[in-house]
Amino acid sequence: MQTIDFELDRDHVELNQLLKLAGLCDSGGAGKQVVASGAVRVDGEVELRKTCKVRAGQSVTLDGVVIRIIGSPSAG
Template identity: 55%
Template sequence: MEEFILNNREYIELNNLLKVLGLCDTGGMAKAAIAEGHVRVNGSLELRKRCKLRKGDRVAFEGHEIIIA
């Protein structure tokens, strides 16, 4: 399991998280992966590209599990 630390931010958008962690090469690829139903947030399918992730949220994508801290 990977951990993403928000630092002083309130949230990070889902598409930006995938890009920042290097799970998608570009923002466009991240948006496409989300739209195609490849991402789960807190166990549920998430289709909102700009879903706001906050501390405690869990993201699953292509075998990666990320917890927002």
Template identity: 50%
Template sequence: MTTHTFALTTEYIELDKLLKLLSIASSGGAAKAMIADGLVTVDGEVELRKTRKLRAGSTVRVAGETIEVTGGAR
């Protein structure tokens, strides 16, 4: 299992965009499919909302990867 830390430069990032940005999904469409298939959890709960807003303190898990979201504009 690999753990990533993603530091926000804005208040939030949408879940599908995060997966694409970190190359966990090969494209935005692939990210949306992973989410729709129930393969992604946010803070321990399966997340089906493709554009879920992730803020500092969120933890995302997918395909053996863990992403800790930190920082963020206030």
């Protein structure tokens, strides 16, 4: 499995936008479609809410890629 560390520079990021920012989708709209398909897991559970708020400490999995959400030292 590939792992991507995503540094969060704010309180949260919406799931569909995270997929775009991490390079797993071409756009936020494509991210919404992937989430709606049931292919995305947040902390091991299938997540169907396209704009689910993902925060530091969580992990998102899609197609064998794990995105670990890391809090920025300056965030908050």
